[in-house]
Amino acid sequence: MSAFSAIGEDRETDREEFTPGIEPQATWCPGCGDFGVLKALKQAMPEVGRTPDETLLVTGIGCSGKLNSYFDCYGYHSIHGRSLPIARAAKLANPGLEVIAAGGDGDGYGIGGNHFMHTARENHDITYIVFNNEIFGLTKGQTSPTSPKGHKSKTQPHGSAKDPVRPLTLSLASGSSYVARTAAVNPRQAKEILQEAIEHDGFAHVDFLTQCPTWNKDAKEYVPYTDIQDDDEFDFDTGDRMEAAEMMYEAESRLWEGEVLTGRFYHDADRPSYGAEKRSVGEMPEDPLAERYFDDDAQWERTADELIDRHT
């Protein structure tokens, strides 16, 4: 029997299982978009069929990092920008785990930008949710990588001179095999997108627009928005990189003008995940590495037997 009997457990789950009992009370501000992510994730997990004990949620720092306190599974609340490398290794160590990483726009596109690019490039089989509210919230309202050009804050009192990051375009160019954008103001789409992203076998990046009613008064711009999958105007092939790239570029440009396009932008179901690639070249064991440590029958080769001959 596996040492990790929670993995692959065949049973019904409901969203209450992902609710951590009576404490702690969420400390997000009233009206915060982060509630929308939490709700969508709680609804998506039972649909995916995963249980809390077989799920590992790795978060960064900031309001988004608090997700781990309000969502009940195995959690690793790490440091600013570093959720992805931790999540990647956990997945390699035990591919049976459902590994989800989450962070904010500063966390994911700023300080963790390098990890984002390389995790996407390698196509690790993890889901990455970026709470994008275009502001640094927990540090009280500084300009973030996605803040609009001209945005005024205490750190850019004259208005930002920078064009914001284009998360979708960046994600596609970096190599993500699934890219979507959704918004807290549409719980149904958010749940569907998250479910699809979690089920996707590869790096699934969800740019999750969340309003910040306290520090980013422009949050109201997220309403109304358009679902590109529901709207005939946006007929394009989500499996075609060029068409997806064009659509992403348009969506990002329109966001800057105040119009919000959400939905699935890119989906490559054929590209093998990093773990599969690594296994195919013989760089990764067939069975989950973590299992070996609990397997009394596992053969642990001695260095002396294998390697010392080369030195004699």
Add this chain to the structure above:
Amino acid sequence: MTNDTLMWRIAGGSGDGIDSTSQNFAKALMRAGLDVFTHRHYPSRIRGGHTYVEVRASDEPVRSRGDGFNFLLALGDSFARNPQEGAYYGNEELKPLTENLDDLNEGGVIVYDTGQIEDDELAEVDLEARAEENDWHVYPMNLREIAREHGSDVMRNTAGVGATAALLDMDPGHFEDLMRDTMSGDILDANIEILEAAYDRVEEFDESHDLRVPTGTHDGEQALMTGSNAIAYGALDAGCRFISGYPMTPWTDVFTIMSQNLPEFGGISEQVEDEIAAAALALGASHAGVKAMSGSSGGGFALMSEPLGLAEMTETPIVLVEAMRAGPSTGMPTKPEQGDLDFVLYTSQGDSNRVVFAPANVEEAYEQTRAAFELAYDYQLPAIVIYDQKLGGEMRNVSTDLFDREPAPDLGATLTEEEIAEAAHHESGKFERFRHDPENGVSPRSIPGQKGGRFLATGNEHNKVGHISEDPDNRVAQMSRRARKLTSIREELDAKDSSHQTYQGPEDADYGILTWGSQQDTVFEAVDRLNEKGVSVKALGVSDMMPYPEAEVTEFLESVEECVVVEMNATGQFRGLTQRELGRFGPKMSSLLKFDGEPFEPHEIVEGVESSIDGGQPAPHNVKYVPAAGD
């Protein structure tokens, strides 16, 4: 010291095969029953530029590179380049000869390749006069020509080894055996012909030197390896099956050895985007239930300070190795220094809660890497193995018995699902992973995927189930519990039969030398020489940097009148650590420091200690003497 010990230096251009030739040479000597030690000197460039390797061999244990050397094999530099002009300007055939003469001992032997050296160039060197003055025995040989006759120019290393063997009365059969291990076909045939031709050619000389290779025997089977090899093998035997890293000299050696072997051992190696990621991956793998390591050198380790602190707070076990090179900043990439001790002890915010070991030699590198894994996983904290470029790169023979022990894949303080089911849970269903009460500070953990073991690991202060908490009582309880781990570890280490600390010299000696890391064995050699000269001195080589072996060092310092602390940095970091940890002995300790990019030679310690005892004579060239506080 001249005729019972061979100190052979092969010099040439970086990229000309100096390294591999010296490795084979050392191995042949080891197979002939001798103890060997190699020292590498190389520039921070890929090809071209002066490089040399020294191989010291004796029928007695060799502890260091020794003082100077007594046999020079000078090959030309084929890739000489002027870095300022960026232009290739041809061979520098003479340089390996001229650059090395200063350290050649009296009575030494020189073989140099006359291949492309012009007579007028040679005339400028004044070799004859210098040779006469120093009683050097010079054997000019056209090694290139010999190599070309049977193969090609690049094989002149083999010709040089053949000439060496003949001049030292060595059996060339050892070299032939080694060639058969690594070569085949025409290349092998050509090299064997070259070896024999050069060997025979030496007969033309009227030999005047009396340097010969001593004969020796080993009790058991020997293996020749570097400190980097030993660290990697220690990790593998400790059950490490995950490594993540980013290349940086000299840590790259460990990373490369692990990457080449892990897939064969069913493990995973990841070369990642930067060192922050590297350490973070190790945390992720460890959290998911795998023994994991990462590492770097100075600048790369600086980037790891964030994940290092996270490991302490989340109590995620990891092993990091830090390979020191001369700093600050990028410093001197290929030169050793022991300048990162303070940094490694206190990197990251908050109170340090980590294990730091500084092995002294190849044996200790293996053993203490194993010990680092054991403690990291038993006590759920980061353990760091700090060593320097010298130890990482030097080759020594060690008994194969060292490696003859069972692998240790034990994950330490983890629970099975049955144990989790019986453990305390919060009413919300979360497992109480961070309980306050364990006496040794360790609250056993669950691994993601185990049923019923859910908890939150967080870099914030947290309560028993891992929820963020700023409650003052909880804070004090958690901090105190984590701090108890180091106390428990110290107690565990002190209770062991064998200590990581090593002693040399008579127990009742008047004077003491305190040292750490790669300088230990050089100090020990100096201690023997000092005692032979009638200076009553003993030494203690300390390996446990944190938790500090307070009792052992106190006892040692109390037993001596004065103590010289020998280390390879400019500010006496280990002396500072000792004073800080023990809170006294300031007036008893002086420092002998070297930070010119070269490790101590034994005579420098001998002279330094003598001058310290005499009352502060000037220390040898490039060695800094710092008197005791209050002196």
